[in-house]
Amino acid sequence: MHTVTHVRKNDIVKIIAGSEKGKTGKVLRILHKTNKVVVEKVNLVKRHKKATGKDAGGIIEMEAPIAASNVLLYADSLGRGVRTQTKVLDNGKKVRFSKKHNLQLDK
Numbered sequence: 001m002h003t004v005t006h007v008r009k010n011d012i013v014k015i016i017a018g019s020e021k022g023k024t025g026k027v028l029r030i031l032h033k034t035n036k037v038v039v040e041k042v043n044l045v046k047r048h049k050k051a052t053g054k055d056a057g058g059i060i061e062m063e064a065p066i067a068a069s070n071v072l073l074y075a076d077s078l079g080r081g082v083r084t085q086t087k088v089l090d091n092g093k094k095v096r097f098s099k100k101h102n103l104q105l106d107k
Contacts, residue, residue: 004030004037004068006084006096013039013071014081020066024074028063036065075105 007013007027014024025039045064051057072081075098082098084105089095095106 003032004035005086007037007068007071007073012074012076013037014074015039015042015066015070016072016081017070018043018066027071030068031065034065035068037068037071038063038065039071042066073105075101075103077103 007030009027009030011027012024013027015021020042023042025042027037028040029038031037040063043064043066044061046059046061049055049057049060073084073096074080075082078098078101082100082103082105084096085099086094087097095104097104
């Protein structure tokens, strides 16, 4: 079973590969079994929905999953996506750091 460790739900990420390359968005869901993430307003697909008793039918747009390897955590202070590593602080708390800039990303 694969696990996505470098991003978490509600993180801001930057897409680094594929047709959506360069876009940023918030992680809505993480699909651990397939090692994919769903990012808000990115990789939109249209789905035809049949009407039910309470819902109207029609063509709806929804976000499709993206491979977790195609996203990087976005650092606001740097204005770019960064590769991350985890470190354990002296107080025992695990935090994510930017590998290149040695900048702490978690608060």
